[in-house]
Amino acid sequence: MYFKRILIANRGEIARRIMKTCKKLGIETVAVYSDADKEAPHVQDADLAVHIGAAQAKDSYLNIPKMIEAAKQTNADAIHPGYGFLAENSEFAKRCDEEGITFIGPSPEHICLMGNKVEARKKMAEAGVPVVPGWDGNLQSVEQAVEVAEDLGYPLMLKASLGGGGIGMERVNHADELEKVFASTMKKAESFFGDSRLFLEKYIENPRHIEVQVICDHHGKAIHLFERECSIQRRNQKIIEESPSPYLTSALRAELCKTAVQGAQSIGYANVGTMEFIFDEDKNYYFLEMNTRLQVEHPVTEEVTGQDIVEWQIKIAAKEPLNINQSDIQMKGHAIENRLCAEDPVTFFPSPGKIEELKLPSEIARFDFAVTEGNIVSPFYDPMIGKIIVYGENRETAIQKMKQTLKQINITGIKTTLPLLQDILDSEQFRNGNYTTKFIENHFEVKV
Structure with missing residues (x-):
């Protein structure tokens, strides 16, 4: 016990x-x-x-x-x-x-350290983990920001030092844009995170967003559970995740996962965590951030590795040692997760209300849902009402199973993003695995 x-x-x-x-x-x-x-x-x-x-x-x-x-x-x-x-x-x-x-979860010290994006970048750089080129000092004024930006070269990302979840981020292409958004981004950082500090880093064109699940115990042992592809996003919010990534070669996967474990071990991290990376068009990768918690998309990793990530969180919190080795972790098949939100699929306005009917084909998919038939979707919280997870022997099988699953879902009383998810799954670019974080913006302009 x-x-x-x-x-x-x-x-x-x-x-x-x-x-x-x-x-x-x-x-x-x-x-x-x-x-x-x-x-x-x-x-x-x-x-x-x-x-x-x-x-x-x-x-x-x-x-x-x-x-x-x-x-x-x-x-x-x-x-x-x-x-x-x-x-x-x-x-x-x-x-x-x-x-x-x-x-x-991890110690307060590790949460604080990795929650500060500037300090996290510095620690990872010290550990030999690649970081996006940028300026890690605390920007005191818009004038200083413009001066730093000129040295770095545009385009750049202006980010909140304690930011996360896609909040407190602005792309700037020239000085006029930086001057325009500096004060509002600082205000947003203070409002959401209680800290107005900002930093600048180079903007990566057409990036892929890939993360690695790591598990570290209190006895110095660390392993990874491979990667998740998280590039299907809308305004920096993930919509669809899958594992393994269709983008990585076996060699690049091994290198990335080794780097993730190296970064986590370098700070003495203990518990479950996620090392997030961004890839450029030449397959160079850079540390983005570390999430010191359970991820929304953890089920896809569970499906392809057979590991219960929540169970590992509990065991490590109880100071139990990791009783498995890296060689024991095998990635089999392919898993895809779709996030279903109570939003208008065209305008993306929230759609709270009573769920009149909810039918889910549970025999062919895993449903991690917040609601059941007859429940009220509240306007006070995140609009995600559930996650749809499928597993297949390969990626094509998983895609077909997800398409079949989405067709069989029947939900009435509220609007949901189900039509958008179906459109994405039907896209040739998604099926080919040739997509970036710009996919939604480039292919569903009307809906963004």
Whole structure:
């Protein structure tokens, strides 16, 4: 028994996903819920449930004192943060430590270090991991930014030092654009991340976005679970992920994964993490960031490796050593994940409301869903209502299985991005695996 009872400091599909592994391990679970989530499935799935506040995230899912209070109230000996909300909040992890509650994730120090994009770049460069050329100092003024930009050369990306999730990023092609967006990007960084610091790095034209799943224990051992292709994005938000990447050769895959493990080990990282890289058109790769948490897209890795990533998080948090070697991890077949959102597929405006009907062909796909038939999709949180994951012996089989699955999904009462997902799967460029992060922008202009 790793822990007797785990509180899941999250909601929706990821809370339900974590509960499945806890149930498998014989661990009791505690759900937390806001006013908007009183009837949510994750609340029904848990052994215990605690109301933590109003619908707004700041009053509930982002409220550290209420999370700690809920854990103490239910005698939870560990907290799993999932992704989003408090998952990469070093103060939350630190508070858990102070209260004698195990935080299922890395140390507060590692969360803080890798959450600062400037410091993360420096550490990875020291470890021999390639980083995107740029300027890592703290930009004090727009005048300084323009001066630095002239030295680096356009186009550039202006980024929040503590940014993430595609927020606080602006491409600038010349000084006038930089002057125009500098103040607003700084304000956005302060608003979203509580830190207004910005930095500049070279803009990579037509990039691929590929990440490597790493697992490190507290005893110095580290392995990887290969890579995920995450280049199908809209405004820096991932839409479709797959593993393995159709872009990598076997040699490049081995090099990339080795580099990812090298980077994680160089900082003494412990727990599950994701090293994200960006590839240019010449197949040069550069460190982008490290996510010190469970990724939304972790199921595709589970499908091709047979590993339960949540289980590894729990075991490592309990200080168990990794009892598998890199040679034990084999990647078999191909997996694809589609994110389904409650949004208008043309305008992308949120589409909250009641789900009148929901039919999912569960016999041919894995569905990690936040909702069931009759549930209300709230306007207060991320519009993703679920993830559709398929596995095939090869990529073509997986694509056909996903297309078949999407056709059989029936959801009424709200608008969803199902038509967009179908359009992408029907695209010749996607089928050929010849796509970049510009795919949506270039092929679905009307819908962007």
